[in-house]
Amino acid sequence: MSELILKNVCKMYDKKQYAVRDFSLKIEDGEFVIFVGPSGCGKSTTLRMIAGLEEITSGELWIDKQLCNYVEPKDRDLSMVFQNYALYPQMTVYDNMAFALQIRKVPKKEIDKKVQEAASVLGIRHLLKQRPGALSGGQKQRVAIGSAIMREPKAFLMDEPLSNLDAKLRAQMRVELSELHKRLSATMIYVTHDQTEAMTLGTKIVVMKDGFIQQADTPKAVYEHPANLFVAGFIGSPSMNFFEGSIRKTDKGADFVLESGTALEIPEDRAFALLNEYRNKKVILGVRPEHFLSEITAKDPKADYTKRVLNGVITTREMLGAESMFYLEEASAGEFAARLPVETKGRTRDEMTLFVDMDRVHFFDAETEHNIFYRGGQQ
Amino acid sequence: MAAFDHSITMEQGNYDQEEVAKLHSLMNTRALRKKRIRKGVLVGLNIVFALFMLFPLLYSVSVSVMPSEELFTMDMNLLPSNPTFDNYVRAFTQVPLVRFILNSFLVAGCITLGQIITCSLAAFAFSFLEFKGKNVLFMLVMATMMVPGEAVIISNYLTVSSMNLLDTYIVLILPSLTSAMGIFLFRQFYMTFPISLYESARLDGCGNLRFIIKILIPLTKSAIGAMAVYTFINAWNMYMWPLLVTGSEEMRTVQIGISMLNSVDAQSITLMMAGVVAIILPSMVIFIVGQKQLISGMFQGAVKG
Numbered sequence: 001m002s003e004l005i006l007k008n009v010c011k012m013y014d015k016k017q018y019a020v021r022d023f024s025l026k027i028e029d030g031e032f033v034i035f036v037g038p039s040g041c042g043k044s045t046t047l048r049m050i051a052g053l054e055e056i057t058s059g060e061l062w063i064d065k066q067l068c069n070y071v072e073p074k075d076r077d078l079s080m081v082f083q084n085y086a087l088y089p090q091m092t093v094y095d096n097m098a099f100a101l102q103i104r105k106v107p108k109k110e111i112d113k114k115v116q117e118a119a120s121v122l123g124i125r126h127l128l129k130q131r132p133g134a135l136s137g138g139q140k141q142r143v144a145i146g147s148a149i150m151r152e153p154k155a156f157l158m159d160e161p162l163s164n165l166d167a168k169l170r171a172q173m174r175v176e177l178s179e180l181h182k183r184l185s186a187t188m189i190y191v192t193h194d195q196t197e198a199m200t201l202g203t204k205i206v207v208m209k210d211g212f213i214q215q216a217d218t219p220k221a222v223y224e225h226p227a228n229l230f231v232a233g234f235i236g237s238p239s240m241n242f243f244e245g246s247i248r249k250t251d252k253g254a255d256f257v258l259e260s261g262t263a264l265e266i267p268e269d270r271a272f273a274l275l276n277e278y279r280n281k282k283v284i285l286g287v288r289p290e291h292f293l294s295e296i297t298a299k300d301p302k303a304d305y306t307k308r309v310l311n312g313v314i315t316t317r318e319m320l321g322a323e324s325m326f327y328l329e330e331a332s333a334g335e336f337a338a339r340l341p342v343e344t345k346g347r348t349r350d351e352m353t354l355f356v357d358m359d360r361v362h363f364f365d366a367e368t369e370h371n372i373f374y375r376g377g378q379q
Numbered sequence: 380m381a382a383f384d385h386s387i388t389m390e391q392g393n394y395d396q397e398e399v400a401k402l403h404s405l406m407n408t409r410a411l412r413k414k415r416i417r418k419g420v421l422v423g424l425n426i427v428f429a430l431f432m433l434f435p436l437l438y439s440v441s442v443s444v445m446p447s448e449e450l451f452t453m454d455m456n457l458l459p460s461n462p463t464f465d466n467y468v469r470a471f472t473q474v475p476l477v478r479f480i481l482n483s484f485l486v487a488g489c490i491t492l493g494q495i496i497t498c499s500l501a502a503f504a505f506s507f508l509e510f511k512g513k514n515v516l517f518m519l520v521m522a523t524m525m526v527p528g529e530a531v532i533i534s535n536y537l538t539v540s541s542m543n544l545l546d547t548y549i550v551l552i553l554p555s556l557t558s559a560m561g562i563f564l565f566r567q568f569y570m571t572f573p574i575s576l577y578e579s580a581r582l583d584g585c586g587n588l589r590f591i592i593k594i595l596i597p598l599t600k601s602a603i604g605a606m607a608v609y610t611f612i613n614a615w616n617m618y619m620w621p622l623l624v625t626g627s628e629e630m631r632t633v634q635i636g637i638s639m640l641n642s643v644d645a646q647s648i649t650l651m652m653a654g655v656v657a658i659i660l661p662s663m664v665i666f667i668v669g670q671k672q673l674i675s676g677m678f679q680g681a682v683k684g
């Protein structure tokens with residue numbers, strides 16, 4: 001199908017502030033790219049610039065080796081699914097789906113064949129004669145996707161297409177979208193601020209903030225190797241716990257010392273690098289809730305597990321089903337969350353001792369907020 | 380579920396089937412009576428107010444079928460004692476009233492059509508297209524609404540007379556072919572139109588004209604209907620401009636024609652009323668036909684916006 005390249009794309013509304021800045025990204029054929037980030041970070045703007053609905057202030061947009069900055073939206077051969085579906089209310093579902101092809105003067109027979117085909121793929125054949133007003137949210141969504149796939153465009157652009165659906169339907173549509181992507185092997189660019197969608201659908205996640213790309217990588221890489229404090233906190237739910245502290249040298253290597261004086265032993269492989277650059281300097285330790293353990297399973301003979309524990313008082317406890325979330329209060333670090341097996345004992349206001357999986361924690365520079373051990377990754 | 384059913388039958392056990400039915404009917408009649416009384420009061424009030432509001436109109440209908448002797452007495456004659464259509468016959472014979480009505484229809488029809496087309500296109504540009512100076516231009520258009528028509532009527536007259544257009548249909552229609560008010564109303568209506576439909580159509584490869592014809596017009600029918608009724612009635616009631624620019628009898632519109640009835644025979648108020656009633660009818664028919672559109676159009680914008 002196609003390949004999209006964005007080179008230092010910027011967008012400025014009203015000559016005041018950048019909505020999107022220096023956005024550079026290569027989207028390969030067949031990729032499922034997710035733009036994710038907090039509200040107002042420029043996801044929709046970027047998508048609309050790709051679609052041609054918004055002018056590109058500076059930078060280049062290449063679609064299939066063709067510079068597309070000034071190409072009319074209809075000639076870019078992209079199709080877009082809008083958040084509110086954008087179905088034409090006065091036309092039947094059939095006509096809605098056929099509209100783009102009718103404009104392109106495709107023969108009637110061919111249109112009919114395609115509509116029927118797409119309708120059966122999406123399970124909306126029985127709705128073809130209805131008008132959009134008579135459909136449920138999920139059905140409208142399917143029709144909107146149906147209209148988008150009719151044209152076999154170079155890429156699909158979707159702006160929060162599932163945000164109007166309830167949780168269950170969203171989960172179902174997520175699976176269907178993922179299957180559709182595999183079946184069509186199409187390039188898709190998808191905007192969301194739901195990170196479950198981002199993690200499950202995407203082959204590449206682009207995390208944005210204030211118009212800048214923070215990190216663009218596979219979901220796994222973004223989760224396991226966040227580039228900076230923002231990405232670490234944004235991806236993952238409940239989000240990563242952060243503790244401020246400093247690096248201190250010990251006879252065996254190095255410790256991370258919290259303000260309360262609690263010391264956590266840093267594994268050997270990282271202790272050396274940290275000591276070199278950050279001795280006695282402020283760093284931020286990031287621990288995901290699932291990286292707390294109530295008991296040690298795998299033993300590393302060189303590790304001193306008595307020095308890898310964190311104490312806290314339980315403030316809240318939530319049942320998630322197979323697991324429980326514990327919210328604890330630590331003397332200096334404040335509240336943090338831990339995800340533990342459901343049979344873990346502990347009631348509110350109990351003191352609790354948790355082991356920290358120090359091999360999987362992250363260290364961030366307190367000033368630049370960069371992940372100290374982050375090494376590049378693809379852009 | 381089973382337990383729930385059970386408890387219901389237990390409670391019903393106190394009454395037998397018949398008693399329950401009687402109770403039902405009793406309560407039903409009571410509720411019905413209450414409903415009827417309320418409705419009756421409402422209808423009564425409405426009729427009183429309607430009569431009050433419509434009194435001038437009804438009285439003019441009544442006068443129009445009175446012989447003039449009956450009107451000019453010291454008695455209070457609300458209703459004619461010898462109704463006659465004489466006044467109508469005289470009104471239609473004394474001045475070419477039919478011609479006036481046709482003229483008015485032609486002029487008002489053309490103005491309506493013209494305004495719908497120009498205003499909707501202009502409003503489309505102001506609400507969907509992006510171009511430099513859009514807001515300034517819109518402000519300028521709106522500013523023209525602040526100039527009263529009377530202030531420019533003389534210069535307009537001079538313009539059209541220098542163009543040798545006086546006393547033609549064109550001069551009656553041309554100055555009213557567009558209106559700032561219409562542009563404003565259409566734009567307000569289009570603002571409530573989901574912009575993503577337009578964007579989606581653009582991505583589908585739909586040009587602006589096709590978008591207007593295939594999507595915008597079908598979806599804004601009620602607004603167009605409301606505009607049409609409003610414009611038509613306004614055009615039908617035009618007075619100053621037609622009076623100024625038409626001289627010959629063939630070109631007169633009804634509103635002017637009616638005043639001719641007055642000048643021909645200043646005494647005959649009954650004749651005048653017959654003419655008035657005759658020319659009110661068409662605009663009332665238009666209103667009744669377009670009423671549904673007008674109301675729904677007026678409120679659609681309100682609810683959505």
Ligand SMILES: Nc1ncnc2c1ncn2[C@@H]1O[C@H](COP(=O)(O)OP(=O)(O)OP(=O)(O)O)[C@@H](O)[C@H]1O
Pocket residue numbers: 013014019037038039040041042043044045046193
């Ligand atoms: N038409 C516009 N005119 C002026 N500023 C705009 C316009 N559209 C967006 N912006 C600004 O650009 C920035 C990015 O907006 P954008 O819609 O891309 O955010 P987003 O990431 O899609 O957010 P959300 O998740 O809420 O949809 C915002 O600060 C917004 O205020």
Ligand SMILES: [Mg+2]
Pocket residue numbers: 043044045159
């Ligand atoms: Mg958005």
